[in-house]
Amino acid sequence: MGTGARTTAVHSVIAMRPQPEPRDAVRIRPARAEDIARVVALETEAFSDAWTRASFENLLGDPRALFAVVCDDDDLVHGYVVAWYVVDEGEIANLAVASTSRRRGIGGSLLDAALDEARTRDVTSVYLEVRDSNEVARALYASRGFVQVMRRRRYYRTPTEDALVLKLDLHQPRTHAPR
Numbered sequence: 001m002g003t004g005a006r007t008t009a010v011h012s013v014i015a016m017r018p019q020p021e022p023r024d025a026v027r028i029r030p031a032r033a034e035d036i037a038r039v040v041a042l043e044t045e046a047f048s049d050a051w052t053r054a055s056f057e058n059l060l061g062d063p064r065a066l067f068a069v070v071c072d073d074d075d076l077v078h079g080y081v082v083a084w085y086v087v088d089e090g091e092i093a094n095l096a097v098a099s100t101s102r103r104r105g106i107g108g109s110l111l112d113a114a115l116d117e118a119r120t121r122d123v124t125s126v127y128l129e130v131r132d133s134n135e136v137a138r139a140l141y142a143s144r145g146f147v148q149v150m151r152r153r154r155y156y157r158t159p160t161e162d163a164l165v166l167k168l169d170l171h172q173p174r175t176h177a178p179r
């Protein structure tokens, strides 16, 4: 993702949290101040080089950013996405789903929400960075039509690893039906 080195990691702190309903029950809404603690917990679970609380707080109300969460009927947050939009370019800067809530379509729904927002803003190209070894995320991005346009050698730390820069041309038709 866009802030430099990060490593996926799994911690047990969120493992006992309740899980969301299956794919069709998720609800995506803009993040609020009261979501930040949960988002930071998910961020820490997902990445060893987690964004700080302040990084998320600074996104609230920023018109250039989309900061959205997916939550269940009890308003428990199961994932989040951060995207930036500047003129005709967008960047998926952060995306994570609680480890206990993965493979239920939540990550795809969050990514689709960020891409829909890009289309609304007349963005024509969306970029992101992903670890070379992050095959799950790469599969998700490929399912939405992202293609590799660059490799940043030794971009990430802990462990050192190349970043792949992926791009989606929004003039292309959707490759994945919305859920």
Ligand SMILES: CC(C)(COP(=O)(O)OP(=O)(O)OC[C@H]1O[C@@H](n2cnc3c(N)ncnc32)[C@H](O)[C@@H]1OP(=O)(O)O)[C@@H](O)C(=O)NCCC(=O)NCCS
Binding pocket: 001, 008, 046, 095, 096, 097, 098, 101, 102, 103, 104, 105, 106, 107, 108, 109, 129, 130, 131, 134, 135, 136, 137, 139, 140, 141, 143
């Ligand atoms: C990447 C991540 C956000 C995916 O979230 P998710 O909710 O599990 O993803 P989805 O259930 O929407 O899956 C969407 C697609 O991703 C791919 N995918 C997801 N999990 C996968 C897995 N374990 N193996 C292979 N492909 C997988 C598939 O193409 C899947 O589509 P399908 O279900 O129709 O086959 C999640 O694994 C995560 O938070 N990982 C840690 C943080 C991270 O790596 N973020 C991205 C940084 S660039």
